[in-house]
Amino acid sequence: xxxxxxxxxxxxxxxxxxxxxxxxxxxxxxxxxxxxxxxxxxxxxxxxxxxxxxxxxxxxxxxxxxxxxxxxxxxxxxxxxxxxxxxxxxxxxxxxxxxxxxxxxxxxxxxxxxxxxxxxxxxxxxxxxxxxxxxxxxxxxxxxxxxxxxxxxxxxxxxxxxxxxxxxxxxxxxxxxxxxxxxxxxxxxxxxxxxxxxxxxxxxxxxxxxxxxxxxxxxxxxxxxxxxxxxxxxxxxxxxxxxxxxxxxxxxxxxxxxxxxxxxxxxxxxxxxxxxxxxxxxxxxxxxxxxxxxxxxxxxxxxxxxxxxxxxxxxxxxxxxxxxxxxxxxxxxxxxxxxxxxxxxxxxxxxxxxxxxxxxxxxxxxxxxxxxxxxxxxxxxxxxxxxxxxxxxxxxxxxxxxxxxxxxxxxxxxxxxxxxxxxxxxxxxxxxxxxx
Numbered sequence: 001x002x003x004x005x006x007x008x009x010x011x012x013x014x015x016x017x018x019x020x021x022x023x024x025x026x027x028x029x030x031x032x033x034x035x036x037x038x039x040x041x042x043x044x045x046x047x048x049x050x051x052x053x054x055x056x057x058x059x060x061x062x063x064x065x066x067x068x069x070x071x072x073x074x075x076x077x078x079x080x081x082x083x084x085x086x087x088x089x090x091x092x093x094x095x096x097x098x099x100x101x102x103x104x105x106x107x108x109x110x111x112x113x114x115x116x117x118x119x120x121x122x123x124x125x126x127x128x129x130x131x132x133x134x135x136x137x138x139x140x141x142x143x144x145x146x147x148x149x150x151x152x153x154x155x156x157x158x159x160x161x162x163x164x165x166x167x168x169x170x171x172x173x174x175x176x177x178x179x180x181x182x183x184x185x186x187x188x189x190x191x192x193x194x195x196x197x198x199x200x201x202x203x204x205x206x207x208x209x210x211x212x213x214x215x216x217x218x219x220x221x222x223x224x225x226x227x228x229x230x231x232x233x234x235x236x237x238x239x240x241x242x243x244x245x246x247x248x249x250x251x252x253x254x255x256x257x258x259x260x261x262x263x264x265x266x267x268x269x270x271x272x273x274x275x276x277x278x279x280x281x282x283x284x285x286x287x288x289x290x291x292x293x294x295x296x297x298x299x300x301x302x303x304x305x306x307x308x309x310x311x312x313x314x315x316x317x318x319x320x321x322x323x324x325x326x327x328x329x330x331x332x333x334x335x336x337x338x339x340x341x342x343x344x345x346x347x348x349x350x351x352x353x354x355x356x357x358x359x360x361x362x363x364x365x366x367x368x369x370x371x372x373x374x375x376x377x378x379x380x381x382x383x384x385x386x387x388x389x390x391x392x393x394x395x396x397x398x399x400x401x402x403x404x405x406x407x408x409x410x411x412x413x414x415x416x417x418x419x420x421x422x423x424x425x426x427x428x429x430x431x432x433x434x435x436x
Contacts, residue, residue: 006043050083
């Protein structure tokens with residue numbers, strides 16, 4: 001093992017990634033060499049930042065912890081710490097079941113790892129927004145709040161994260177300015193629930209003023225919005241999107257279902273008619289907007305009629321980006337206490353397959369419609385004989401990409417180019433650079 005080296009492994013969402021990046025900056029200030037997501041333990045210390053959202057994520061986190069416990073038992077690792085959502089939710093149980101871990105930390109007390117590793121106070125000079133980016137240096141995630149005040153029946157996030165807590169706007173803008181100075185051009189704005197931003201500290205929804213201020217920071221080229229909520233959506237945010245060219249015409253808004261019966265059981269506070277109206281207003285207010293959503297199948301109360309409503313809605317809405325998953329009961333949630341998980345697993349999986357088949361066809365048609373257009377593309381990396389980039393309609397890791405042949409000329413990572421789209425498949429685009 002390498003002395004004075006810390007491996008940090010991040011599981012789960014981009015919100016966890018931001019926490020890991022902040023921790024890495026503090027560890028570096030203490031003199032540690034820090035690596036991220038090493039495939040195998042190689043440092044003397046490892047810190048696993050866990051996810052505890054759904055069953056598959058919890059299983060992945062536990063398996064990763066056990067893998068590093070084995071490395072510790074074999075002498076390839078000296079100390080092992082666990083932090084994040086799974087640890088927050090099941091700290092006592094994990095401590096009993098996996099005693100090889102030196103200490104468990106929750107989602108919000110992970111700074112205690114610093115005190116565990118050093119008595120030095122040098123990390124205290126690090127500002128709250130300083131991070132070591134694990135993403136390509138031209139884009140970063142900006143977390144504007146923690147927690148969630150929504151009480152969706154199926155969701156364990158409020159149990160893990162607690163009440164919604166907005167970050168002060170000045171602090172967020174300072175972080176954006178800091179990241180611009182590090183070379184960041186593209187910002188993915190994230191939260192458990194974006195549209196709630198500001199209600200706790202400003203007593204009104206402030207997401208629109210925040211994004212407008214971000215858009216006016218010199219050096220900010222793209223801003224992309226993730227994880228909005230449909231109930232009482234702040235329509236003024238769409239004005240900001242339409243009036244600022246660097247606010248991408250992109251909105252990630254999880255809708256979960258369309259049947260009023262199912263939405264009521266889910267405690268989503270919207271119904272079928274309101275959801276149809278919202279989608280119509282979004283598309284009218286920002287022509288060309290690309291909508292990403294998440295849908296759920298198999299929630300209690302979803303019979304064949306409700307599922308048919310969901311398929312009909314998917315065909316009508318023609319979401320440019322859509323993910324879906326099957327309901328799984330989570331400990332402590334309203335649904336687990338009040339509903340029977342009555343839809344058989346095989347039915348859930350069949351419905352999921354049907355829904356994704358509909359979306360695959362829509363995605364193919366959406367992408368094909370871009371053939372012949374010239375789009376602004378940022379380059380992320382080179383893979384084999386292609387440069388790989390994204391348009392304003394594509395968020396990193398989760399959305400389609402644009403492939404440009406290396407033979408077309410040299411393209412630099414983190415730079416923007418005008419790319420003419422010449423072909424498409426179900427998800428990705430193929431293009432060539434326009435000669436200047």
